[in-house]
Amino acid sequence: MNTCLTCGIQVRRGESSPIPKGEVMAERRETSAHAAPGGRELEQDEYRMWEDRTRVFLQPVAAPSILGLFALAGATMMVGAWQADWYGNPTTPLVLFPFVLMFGGLAQFLAGMWSYRAQDGLATALHGTWGAFWLAWGLMWLMISAGVFPIELVPAFGETNAAFGFWFVPLAVITGFCAFAALGRNMMLTLVLAALAAAAGFTAAGFFAGSTWPLRIGGWLFVVSAAIAVYTAAAMMMENTVGRTVMPLFRTRRGKYVPEGPGPSRPLEYRYGQPGVKIGQ
Template sequence: MTRSAAVSDGRTRAADGNGNANEFTFWREHTNINLSPVAAPSVLGLWGFAVSTFMVAANIAGWYGNDTTTPLVLAPMAFAFGGIAQFLAGMWSYRARDALATGIHGAWGSFWIAYGIYHLLVALGIVPGTATSPVAATAFGFWFIGLAAITWIGAFAAMAENLAVSLVLLTLAAGSTLLAIGLIGGFGGVEIAAGWTLVASAGVAFYTGSAMVLEATYKRVVLPMGKRGPEPNAPGAKPKEMIQFQAGEPGVKAGQ
């Protein structure tokens, strides 16, 4: 059958009284899908988050450094790796059609960019730092109210797909909530607890990002992540290469 005949036949079938069902079948049979696979953007996003959060949270927890000089030294790395790299991971997550990764990496990448800019302004003497100004500490604490709200929702959403990602977000949301309370209320002990909680989040994020990259390179599960659905989780198992049919798009796979 020629292309014109096929189109004509498709129009006839679409109008033969069965309506959308036949039209849908026709287009599925006559549509070519060219896939453009991408590496999992969350590998970069999780590692950027893990490194930046560990550096800053360990300082907040009192493991090293002080409240004035140390944050200024950490800010450039947090800006570049936690901010720019993670924000780009969020944007690349659009191509992977991963709404959760897009929202979380975009939000926290933006935070780390703002964190770097803020501490640059502190270093230049343009704005006061949180260690010397209670007003600045309160304002900085309000950053974490919105971030905590977004992250709690993300943690709940991740439970449907990946338990390791959900644990990253649960500890991150808890740490953000504690940090908001500590900064706004001036509770030093709560800030320290927030630092420890965020260090835990950084550790889980490093584990999850490492599990993703090891699975991609070894073509089998090395570190289980508690994936939900048909994907295998046992170490040594090979991931299933599924062709999904979502929203009438044959051959298009959503997610990472």
């Protein structure tokens, strides 16, 4: 049996259609009282009401972050290694930008939009933000190669460029919040985002100060984050393909770092009238 990622409805392996509606509804009626959050009779009645009026569209979705993290890693690894002065010269981005624009930018941005469909707010923010950044980075170097970008405004290591430095400020802030949110998911994704946020911060500082050493540190951190992102994406892909954990992600208990308020907790999907819908990837 397979379970739809976005709606939680079970599908027999090898079939393209869900279990007959009668079987699903009968099973739901039998288990609704036990599945309702909380143990009070009122909540059980409300839960039955949500189930009776809910209609879910079956559309299985693979984990979008598999593509998103691979795309993030590919672009970040190449540009980060160049920024760390492992290879290349000032004209190297003219060779890199087509790959960065399409893979790190477009592919990752699409992964962010598919994450929205999977109701994964963290992945939507991460891949949407960094996908848009790499699209902008690639477009800038495309304009430079076409000769329509003022040469005196081209970012250069060791030179002050506050305007380009500001590109990395929102990246550092947003990615930092994403890293904090990822604590409720798994430690590998948290490490990816923490290193990525620090890399963006050092890169911003380097362009603000016109100093080279923060840029070199930022480049190293970009490479570190890319390496961890490759591992994380590969672990998710193996788990999706094999059906069990092959490469551990060191998952944390969801909601462990969120203080509980008074009264019983109620799942988000129940609150919004979507019983059985799985939130996220």
